[in-house]
Amino acid sequence: MNIDQIKKEFPIFDNKVQNNDLVYLDSANSSQKPRIVIDRIYDFYSKEFSNVGRSVHYLAVAATNLYEQTRNSVQKYINASDKNEIVFTKGATEAINLVANTFGQKYLDEGDEVLITELEHHSNYVPWHFLRKSKKINIEFAEVNEQGEVTLEEIKKKITDRTKIICVTHLSNVTGAILPIKEIVSFAHSKGIPVLVDGCQGAPHLKLDMQDLDCDFYAISGHKMYGPTGIGVLYAKKKWLEDLPPYQGGGGMIREVKKKGISYGELPNKYEAGTMATAQVIAFNESIKFLEKIGIENIEKHEKELLDYAVDLLGKNNSVNIIGNPKNKGGVISFTIEGIHPHDIATILDEDGVAIRAGHHCCQILHEKLGLPATARASFGVYNTKDDIDQLNKSINNCKKIFNLK
Amino acid sequence: MNLKELYQEIILEHGKNPRNLRKTDNFTRDAKGNNPLCGDNVHIYLKLNDNNKVEDISFEGNGCAISMASASIMTDLVRGKEEKEVKEIVTDFLDMIKEKDELSTELLNEDEKTKLMCLSGVKQYPMRVKCATLSWHTLTSAMNNSQEITSTED
Numbered sequence: 015m016n017i018d019q020i021k022k023e024f025p026i027f028d029n030k031v032q033n034n035d036l037v038y039l040d041s042a043n044s045s046q047k048p049r050i051v052i053d054r055i056y057d058f059y060s061k062e063f064s065n066v067g068r069s070v071h072y073l074a075v076a077a078t079n080l081y082e083q084t085r086n087s088v089q090k091y092i093n094a095s096d097k098n099e100i101v102f103t104k105g106a107t108e109a110i111n112l113v114a115n116t117f118g119q120k121y122l123d124e125g126d127e128v129l130i131t132e133l134e135h136h137s138n139y140v141p142w143h144f145l146r147k148s149k150k151i152n153i154e155f156a157e158v159n160e161q162g163e164v165t166l167e168e169i170k171k172k173i174t175d176r177t178k179i180i181c182v183t184h185l186s187n188v189t190g191a192i193l194p195i196k197e198i199v200s201f202a203h204s205k206g207i208p209v210l211v212d213g214c215q216g217a218p219h220l221k222l223d224m225q226d227l228d229c230d231f232y233a234i235s236g237h238k239m240y241g242p243t244g245i246g247v248l249y250a251k252k253k254w255l256e257d258l259p260p261y262q263g264g265g266g267m268i269r270e271v272k273k274k275g276i277s278y279g280e281l282p283n284k285y286e287a288g289t290m291a292t293a294q295v296i297a298f299n300e301s302i303k304f305l306e307k308i309g310i311e312n313i314e315k316h317e318k319e320l321l322d323y324a325v326d327l328l329g330k331n332n333s334v335n336i337i338g339n340p341k342n343k344g345g346v347i348s349f350t351i352e353g354i355h356p357h358d359i360a361t362i363l364d365e366d367g368v369a370i371r372a373g374h375h376c377c378q379i380l381h382e383k384l385g386l387p388a389t390a391r392a393s394f395g396v397y398n399t400k401d402d403i404d405q406l407n408k409s410i411n412n413c414k415k416i417f418n419l420k
Numbered sequence: 421m422n423l424k425e426l427y428q429e430i431i432l433e434h435g436k437n438p439r440n441l442r443k444t445d446n447f448t449r450d451a452k453g454n455n456p457l458c459g460d461n462v463h464i465y466l467k468l469n470d471n472n473k474v475e476d477i478s479f480e481g482n483g484c485a486i487s488m489a490s491a492s493i494m495t496d497l498v499r500g501k502e503e504k505e506v507k508e509i510v511t512d513f514l515d516m517i518k519e520k521d522e523l524s525t526e527l528l529n530e531d532e533k534t535k536l537m538c539l540s541g542v543k544q545y546p547m548r549v550k551c552a553t554l555s556w557h558t559l560t561s562a563m564n565n566s567q568e569i570t571s572t573e574d
Contacts, residue, residue, distance in 0.1 A: 355483065355485060356484075357460075357486075357551065361426065361545060373458045373459060381459065387461070416427055
């Protein structure tokens with residue numbers, strides 16, 4: 015795996031950012047895009063554009079085929095057993111809202127419990143929070159331990175006979191903890207409880223096999239997988255998609271519409287109302303091809319090397335405090351520097367072209383638990399190198415100098 | 421952009437050792453403010469005397485060097501001013517941070533203006549402007565005795 019070669023496939027690195035080479039360490043937020051993805055959007059709009067699934071003219075048929083090819087690619091990539099288990103959404107947020115809304119409507123009643131974890135991104139908490147008001151449900155939180163992980167034992171402890179669904183992140187976007195999803199699912203199923211996995215950080219960095227994980231729902235964000243914005247995937251077992259009510263109403267999702275009644279379309283159309291993000295879905299196929307070409311195992315290995323290198327280097331940098339120390343950790347490092355607020359760190363690093371994120375990373379519950387209003391976060395992608403980590407460390411030292419720290 | 425302009429010595433010093441970081445006894449007005457995207461928060465306590473003069477002003481909260489320094493300098497400058505004067509200073513400061521090159525109020529002396537102008541470096545960092553303005557917007561809420569939490573995202 016030749017990182018220099020891979021990096022060349024990303025046009026963003028061709029240009030200087032404020033006269034610096036870009037050191038992009040914000041991939042957990044959103045990844046950069048390879049040229050093939052960018053070009054695909056341009057080509058589709060220039061030469062092939064039509065709406066999908068409606069008209070019968072040549073362009074419409076060709077566009078529909080391209081759109082469905084992405085569904086096939088995603089199915090294969092995540093090893094789902096049926097292509098109709100792949101529903102396109104505008105993002106992982108919409109995928110989770112879809113489940114919260116439809117599952118909540120059908121299966122949640124007053125006093126029922128939804129079990130989530132303290133690691134969850136707001137997008138895997140707020141959609142369930144809506145049901146506190148509308149259905150008077152309760153939300154329980156599996157707690158994070160000192161290493162910044164949530165264990166199977168902790169999940170087991172929080173399950174009650176009112177638990178109706180368990181919703182957990184695959185990979186924490188703050189501590190990097192990789193949760194034991196397969197074990198959680200297996201235990202939950204033994205109690206008859208379905209599991210939703212927020213796969214925003216899992217999908218771009220880990221090998222996915224839906225049949226092996228056996229989860230009921232898996233939410234994916236396209237723009238974190240080197241794909242376009244505006245596209246996400248909800249994987250759901252077919253039995254759920256057949257069983258749950260539709261989410262949004264509109265064109266494309268119906269079979270027959272009469273004044274006295276409406277019947278809904280077959281899968282996957284049932285959940286894809288209105289004109290979808292057609293160009294983005296089609297370009298997302300190129301992201302999958304890009305990942306397949308490199309090989310997710312190679313990406314995992316590369317990012318693990320970067321992580322180990324960074325943990326070692328930053329660990330030696332006194333006054334840098336790394337948040338969490340999970341046994342199984344993905345390419346995310348959140349940190350604080352005693353005496354410098356994370357926003358000041360981010361602004362000063364930016365001056366050197368080092369792009370990180372500062373704040374609560376949409377995880378206020380976790381930050382409250384940690385007793386920190388904000389942290390700084392460096393997260394890795396396939397294009398990062400050890401040089402990037404060295405520059406990060408160098409820029410952190412510059413921060414310390416500006417703030418007169420040793 | 422110039423980091424030295426943003427992180428001037430006086431900002432770093434106020435950020436590290438903020439003045440009036442406490443809670444005023446028997447405050448007459450107060451307001452909370454937060455910056456939802458970054459998690460910064462501030463609580464301003466104000467004590468006006470019978471002549472509507474600021475007898476004491478203090479704040480609690482946490483945030484970056486810019487927001488702490490801004491609250492620190494602000495609380496120092498408005499003590500002893502009348503309510504009307506405070507409002508004029510707040511407006512003048514916010515105008516300067518948004519668009520004007522200079523402060524125009526005659527209620528502050530040159531030294532005080534120089535101190536405040538140290539915060540003008542944020543103009544080059546649009547994402548950081550709200551760090552500098554949070555405590556000022558919150559002071560306005562406190563003056564108006566508003567019970568709503570001031571947010572920089574509205």
